[in-house]
Amino acid sequence: MSPRSKAKLSDVATRAGVSATTASYVLTGRATEMRISESAEQRVRQAVAELGYRPNRSAQNLRTSRTSTVGVISDFVASGHFSSQMLAGASEAALQRDHLLVIGETSGDAEVERLLIEEMIDRQVDGILYVTRTGMEIQVPEKLAETRTVLVNCFDPDSPLPAFVPDEFGGGRTAASVLLDADVTGDIHVVGETPPHTFAGPQRLAGINDRLAEVGRSVTSVVPCPWAVEAAYEATHAWLATGARPGGLICLNDRVAMGVYQALAEHGLDIPGDVSVVSFDGTELATWLRPRVISVALPFVELGARAVQSLLEPGALAPGVVRLPMPLMPGGSVPALPPTKEQPHV
Amino acid sequence: MSPRSKAKLSDVATRAGVSATTASYVLTGRATEMRISESAEQRVRQAVAELGYRPNRSAQNLRTSRTSTVGVISDFVASGHFSSQMLAGASEAALQRDHLLVIGETSGDAEVERLLIEEMIDRQVDGILYVTRTGMEIQVPEKLAETRTVLVNCFDPDSPLPAFVPDEFGGGRTAASVLLDADVTGDIHVVGETPPHTFAGPQRLAGINDRLAEVGRSVTSVVPCPWAVEAAYEATHAWLATGARPGGLICLNDRVAMGVYQALAEHGLDIPGDVSVVSFDGTELATWLRPRVISVALPFVELGARAVQSLLEPGALAPGVVRLPMPLMPGGSVPALPPTKEQPHV
């Protein structure tokens, strides 16, 4: 049934009654260019089918110096949502182009990173995706200049490498629009710190203020806290205990939103009856809260897919930062619009 | 500074004043076996350093038919916790052994799976990790028999392939022990369905009952629902509305626990004052709940690491199912022990 051993190109050629050269031309799609006759081409294809021939990738790699692989180097593959969804998008985009993903996790260790980059270059990956868990400005490792590289979820202001990041500023505007469109009247506050070395926080905040300014409003205060459930709970709890009674809260990510939900519940404040809440990231967690929190989603899958596409599509590797839109995930954390009112747009 | 071009083995040999053969012997660790003189070996090593020589992987692959890569085929890389943590463990274990991970996601599509397996075999990966998101019995794809393969989080009763799975039964016992050790007195119920084609649910339940039977107790009822937050909330809410007042609830995973928390809160029941809760999976979500829910964790990282190890370590590839222990993650969802009482053990 199965061939006794692995057939190679010369076996195919012999069986088709042609030279290995001709067989190669057929299989690499150069048949027309090389004026291979219709009949010879057919015989080669038939021999391939009969022998179950599959080219030896290593031999091809050696000869062509290309491997049909894309390297993915990220700081934390492990940290759930972002990296893994991004990988899914990248994996599919790569497979469509007959490529596979080679991955490595640095755990934030510069030495491991150097090692991984070298490994990948040694293995002649056709390109590298350099991914960070948190959206931030970085300095790309020197070695990466030796290969086609695309940055994902980060960018280097001093480097011409192409980068794909979420449009955090636009996302901020979207979040603010959600509250405005729902006619939220009280003060609007932001929960979560905005450390300067990451761009997600500052840009989300800037976008929020930008949108609010259009209607003569602004963020009343920022309640700073790490982007974590417990920290957000504690900060919000303490803040509410001072008597603060916000109309709308914009949480800088879904984990913060969860902490905020806990704190609001503890103070007997209803969502969305007493307080409207909007969040960022669009993780599953957003859908788990009661009511679901409206969340401005990171375009996880898109980022991976677009990055791979630009890496593999000829000519698609333009320098510069591409900002992908952050779609809105629905929820029940702001009051429903009166039915007569027109559907707003951002 | 950097060599004008890529140095190859023959360049190293020339510079060291030896033949390529000798240089190769030195670099492949066969210097002693081949009786290469101390001085020749030194000269080769120095030449390597001076030229910044790095072997061409493709050439090595072709010659040796091995690639120092491990293929990972999983149904859903994307679905967050399990796969990504597993990848982290696998990635590190692989890197330690000078291997890289080549990944592919099937999205549960059998055709894509076939394609991926072929791709990986074509690329001569040294072994394949076949991973499922959900712990279940499977039928391994025929093609996998052609390669070294290890199953992760699943097993095939009709195949001798080595498999690594969590010890779900033991985990069930652990969960029950948590309630017993805390002297929970009321009825103990389980929340979550136990579909037969997956083994996690049924085995967790069996373990729970096994442990309870040791003290003459048993699970009073199972509240069936999909392992999802909203479904668990609704099922538990409806169940509590009938007047049920459990002493302890064992949730079959952390998402179920979150739904249960929501339902208990709605009925004014305090955790752990009125009801004790224990859960499974040990995801981050468990730590986000207030109070943290005690969770019997899936040994994510370990599974990946052990699987890679058994794949790459010579002789370590024994057939059969290996069950890795599920460690307990602490939390505040059962009453604290009276301080005088001795620390129990499972």
Add this chain to the structure above:
DNA sequence: TACACATGCTGAATCGAATCAGCACGATCA
């Protein structure tokens, strides 16, 4: 008849390392 030209193919070199078989040389032994 001769010459150019298109057609349809092939031989041989190449990519860069690994490895088998064997060679030259000096020391040892009978």
Add this chain to the structure above:
DNA sequence: TGATCGTGCTGATTCGATTCAGCATGTGTA
């Protein structure tokens, strides 16, 4: 003195594909 043996190395081949340069034909043109 010649045979034997250990030491330290190397030449040539191989892995399996890609690809350049060129070689027979047949066909049209002067």
